[in-house]
Amino acid sequence: MGCASSAADRNSGRAAGLNPDNGGAIDPKNLKVKLVLLGDSGVGKSCIVLRFVRGQFDPTSKVTVGASFLSQTIALQDSTTVKFEIWDTAGQERYAALAPLYYRGAAVAVVVYDITSPESFAKAQYWVKELQKHGSPDIVMALVGNKADLNEKREVTTQDGIDCAEKNGMFFIETSAKTADNINQLFEEIAKRLPRPTAA
Numbered sequence: 596m597g598c599a600s601s602a603a604d605r606n607s608g609r610a611a612g613l614n615p616d617n618g619g620a621i622d623p624k625n626l627k628v629k630l631v632l633l634g635d636s637g638v639g640k641s642c643i644v645l646r647f648v649r650g651q652f653d654p655t656s657k658v659t660v661g662a663s664f665l666s667q668t669i670a671l672q673d674s675t676t677v678k679f680e681i682w683d684t685a686g687q688e689r690y691a692a693l694a695p696l697y698y699r700g701a702a703v704a705v706v707v708y709d710i711t712s713p714e715s716f717a718k719a720q721y722w723v724k725e726l727q728k729h730g731s732p733d734i735v736m737a738l739v740g741n742k743a744d745l746n747e748k749r750e751v752t753t754q755d756g757i758d759c760a761e762k763n764g765m766f767f768i769e770t771s772a773k774t775a776d777n778i779n780q781l782f783e784e785i786a787k788r789l790p791r792p793t794a795a
């Protein structure tokens with residue numbers, strides 16, 4: 596069970612993000628960035644995207660197969676717009692070999708774990724290492740502890756998340772796709788951290 600994005604079909608015709616050169620655009624006021632979500636199956640990657648793009652939470656929708664593509668534009672206070680081209684990957688092992696196709700050339704990687712699952716936190720650290728080895732050198736990385744609404748079942752402390760993020764130069768936030776807590780903040784903070792292209 597999970598949040599498959601049926602809206603993916605609507606946007607799939609514009610799925611040019613597989614081009615490694617497509618991680619960023621040149622207009623400094625209208626940024627276009629390729630963002631990839633990585634993390635164990637079931638941590639809520641698809642739900643985070645759906646919450647951000649459509650403002651919805653659907654606990655009954657389907658597991659992501661391979662990867663799906665959605666886009667969303669946000670406006671920052673300095674009137675910059677940032678268009679996120681979001682690649683939501685499937686966490687299952689059988690798709691792991693495909694992951695480099697999605698994170699190669701990505702300007703942003705969002706590594707997600709579930710605060711109730713130490714296994715998913717270990718997997719997140721695996722992805723961080725993978726990105727450090729094979730991702731773009733200037734990639735913006737965020738570490739996200741999702742399902743913060745399940746605090747009574749928490750098994751990964753906030754401090755563990757903070758420490759891991761600090762060690763790896765990442766931005767850290769705890770979110771809930773279910774309650775929408777910190778979902779917009781996640782993307783706004785990423786947008787603020789993007790390297791701004793200087794006018795040619």
Ligand SMILES: Nc1nc2c(ncn2[C@@H]2O[C@H](COP(=O)(O)OP(=O)(O)O)[C@@H](O)[C@H]2O)c(=O)[nH]1
Nearest residue numbers: 597598637638639640641642654742771772773
């Ligand atoms: N309580 C709670 N459940 C969530 C949250 N985000 C996702 N889920 C549930 O976790 C399951 C997996 O979500 P999904 O987005 O498919 O995970 P993915 O495999 O990482 O894409 C689904 O049953 C969701 O309803 C959240 O923030 N809180």
Ligand SMILES: [Mg+2]
Nearest residue numbers: 597641658659
């Ligand atoms: Mg999914």
